[in-house]
Amino acid sequence: MHASATRYVRLMPTTGAVVVLAAGMLTAVGPAAHAAPAAHAASGASLPFTSVEAESATTTGTRVGPDYTQGTLASEASGRQAVRLSAGQRVEFTVPRASNALNIASSVPDGQSGSLNVYVNGTRLARTLPVTSRYSYIDTGWIPGAKQHHFFDDARMLLGQDVQPGDKVAVEATGTQVTVDVADFEQVPAAAAQPAGSVSVVSKGADPGGTGDSTEAFRDAIAAAQGGTVWIPPGDYRLTSSLGGVQNVTLQGAGGWYSVLHTSRFIDQAGSSGNVRIKDFAVMGEVTERVDSSPDNFVNGALGPGSSVSGMWIQHMKVGMWLMGNNDHLVVENNRVLDTTADGINLNGTAKGVVVRDNFLRNQGDDSLAMWSLYSPDTDSSFENNTVSQPNLANGIAVYGGTDISVKNNLVSDTNALGSGIAISNQKFLDPFSPLAGTITVDGNTLVRTGAMNPNWNHPMGALRVDSYDSAINASVDITHTTISDSPYSAFEFVSGGGHGYPVKNVDVTGATVRNTGTVVVQAETQGAAAFSDVTATQSGAAGVYNCPYPADSGSFALTDGGGNSGWSSTWSDCSTWPQPGQGDPDPDPNRDLARGRPASATGSQDVYTPGKAVDGDANSYWESTNNAFPQSWTVDLGSSYAVRRLVLKLPPSSAWGARTQTVSVLGSVDGSAYSTVVGARGYRFDPATGNTATVSLPGTTRLRHLRLTVSANTGWPAGQFGEVEAYLTP
Incomplete structure (x- = not known):
């Protein structure tokens, strides 16, 4: 049991060390100098099942993640993404192989248990699939750096029928909220017969x-x-x-x-x-x-x-x-x-x-x-x-x-x-x-x-x-x-x-x-x-x-x-700082939310409503600034400089959040030090009847890495509030 294997206590290096490189370090060479590596065995086990990620399936629920932040649900999920289901919501999988059995990895809130209805090609099975938090939410306070973890759990069932590739199997939350991570589809063979001469435990x-x-x-x-x-x-x-x-x-x-x-x-x-x-x-x-x-x-x-x-x-x-x-x-x-x-x-x-x-x-x-x-x-x-x-x-x-x-x-x-x-x-x-x-x-x-x-x-x-x-x-x-x-x-x-x-x-x-x-x-x-x-x-x-x-x-x-290296010749020059992770392609898909999962900070926050809540992929959680202290600013580091064209600002979609207008200005910086105004202060209306969402258009003529939103007024509460701040390259 080796989580304590990581009891590292490190100080930040303050001076650069010598970089010793042989001649021609990390330069590409022609194919004649280095033959292609020999064919290699495929990695991983030969498995009797095929897994399908919930986030790639059809759902009426809410996708969460991706997120790499310790202690978050999505960070422990396969693919760092999952689908959260409230009562009556479902995720429908396309069956990838002939199967008669299903295993679901999922998470339910701490202290709760529940069940999933299971549907095959639209017909609900008589049996439900029990899900529980009984084996989850583990605390290991004696391990330095550990936080509560182990959020997911597996539950399995025989379907009682064969399904074929292309068929649809859906799971539906019945009451307790369930976050579904992945489904394993398997063709389980018939039970084996007793070997001759063996001693049965039943005997x-x-x-x-x-x-x-x-x-x-x-x-x-x-x-x-x-x-x-x-x-x-x-x-x-x-x-x-x-x-x-x-x-x-x-x-x-x-x-x-x-x-x-x-x-x-x-x-x-x-x-x-x-x-x-x-x-x-x-x-x-x-x-x-x-x-x-x-x-x-x-x-x-x-x-x-x-x-x-x-x-x-x-x-x-x-x-x-x-x-x-x-x-x-x-x-x-x-x-x-x-x-x-x-x-x-x-x-x-x-x-x-x-x-x-x-x-x-x-x-x-x-x-x-x-x-x-x-x-x-x-x-x-x-x-x-x-x-x-x-x-x-x-x-x-x-x-x-x-x-x-x-x-x-x-x-x-x-x-x-x-x-x-x-x-x-x-x-x-x-x-x-x-x-x-x-x-x-x-x-x-x-x-x-x-x-x-x-x-x-x-x-x-x-x-x-x-x-x-x-x-x-x-x-x-x-x-x-x-x-x-x-x-x-x-x-x-x-x-x-x-x-x-x-x-x-x-x-x-x-x-x-x-x-x-x-x-x-x-x-x-x-x-x-x-x-x-x-x-x-x-x-x-x-x-x-x-x-x-x-x-x-x-x-x-x-x-x-040793030759044949390419694509990584540059060296980080400042040993007093760590490189900031991009956590993705530095030239991403234009439809990707650049802010999700990125480091966020603010001039102040109220109680548990911390800056990271605005980039966790969940609009139901939110950042709230220090109350009665306008103006307040919220900042996110996108990891690299981008020509951001559009921001989507969200508040929790619940009808309990009454309509309000927040006055927001947008500033940007390439180095986190000098900020300039990208969009001047103006009022943005958030109305639960239309999803509590507001869109901010940016000119896209200036690349920025650090994005800062300054809130100077809020008609619904004496503080700045964002359930989610999303940043996109598309207008």
Whole structure:
């Protein structure tokens, strides 16, 4: 459990560090000099379902996001966007594949539960889909920089019929407000039959109706089936305590949609002789908080050598698998790990030859996949072809120490506060710790919207981070065939997160494609060196390189040009300031709201009605200035200079907001210092009968980055008020 892995306390560098460049740094070379990279395996797991984003579907609800601000609902959503439904509102999905099952990731307000009506091609199903906040809104005050998080949760149902590509499946809020993030469509096969010679837990007294306690029946079946198979028929089974002494046995169910165990601690054992096979059932926990001293895990400890876990559905645990002791040559594959309050899978030292592949992990409250070399090194182990989505308090994939580790062909998306998509780190947490050694292979990974603002640093973490937190990195770190897209901040970060300036050395980055970074391609913050070859970048938000080691006198970071690099030759020149993220294409779609999610400030605000409420994508929340103190100003930094042509000013659309006129002037600046008037003061009418919206036309002849609205009067309230300020390039 490593959210504390980001307990960085950093000071802003005050002086620039030396930028050491080899001759010809970051210049393009002809194709004859560098052949195209070899074809590579697709990133991510082979999944039995297809996901459809709610914001891409038809809806009568309200789209929220995109937003990268820690603690907001949209920032934890897949794609950083979702759809909010009030009672009677719906979102309708076009079915992407033949399916008979549906899983919905959604959020309801804290302390509430509700349900969704489900419609297939316009016909409402008799069953509803329950949704709840029971497993959400986690507080971890002992983790520096953490805010309340873990807003979304998964709920599933069998549709009772087959639907085909192109059919329509809709979900509708029945009473409680529901924010729908994503829908997974799946064709679930029929329940598997009992294997010959297996011992059924029902024959030992287990209750498939879920009323009785089936713990002793499972223990008796395991004892009776040594060397064979324990069969878990379709049903719901309640276990009230964990299982131990599990070895030399197969635990097999009829499939994760049919054989369901309800327990928050499934296997808890310090050791095993091994040869354990766990496959094809679901374990649903009841973990509603994160308590690190409690082993509320699907597997806690060791399964023993030569074991495997496959085809499992694991949900609502603290950790999916917290593996200690001898788990040599364990294979973990084709599992789903959802909605854990801490890690998804953590190889907690001593792992040798462990392979974790083709798994899907969503909504973890810490690292989704981690190796931590405590007590002895994880060795010759790998994370391969996994899909990780929405870890909300740490990294998608993290390697803390270890020898000869591989991270290959994974797809990671939408990391939130305190996390990178992939972190290769020497942060030890505890002793004895085994730092990175041998060769660390990071190959063929795809990172989408990864990296996040670190509130402890007060500056961002890159999509892929190499971190000499507690000691120098002396291993060879080979980063090859990487695709990084839409990072809200930087692509590659090299840092000594503990603030000691330990070097990051022996890093080779080859064959990377970087698209649309919010700030820079390379964020170097410690001494050391890295070589770059065939790294191409497009649409970087601020510059190509930020090279400012901390502490400032700790030494320089050398970027060596191996040839074939293009699109990131510029260097951020001022080490006293951090680049501001564009969080998108610096030459955006003209229909995009340039102000949404951007940093906002004001001359004053009232109570919780802070400046950021006017750019959060939700007109129901609003900024209100200090009362009875006209004039008051509200300012937003758009991240880059634009020829803005139109502003849309909104107040909450509720009829409770009576009509009013606000007198507003518009000022602009390219540097945040000198402002000039763009549109003089005039009255703008806001009327709930017409949506409480006013439009301001700008001449568009002047480019501006900082947009300031000054309110000098309001006929409806003695303060300036904006529910949303939207800025567009189109008139």
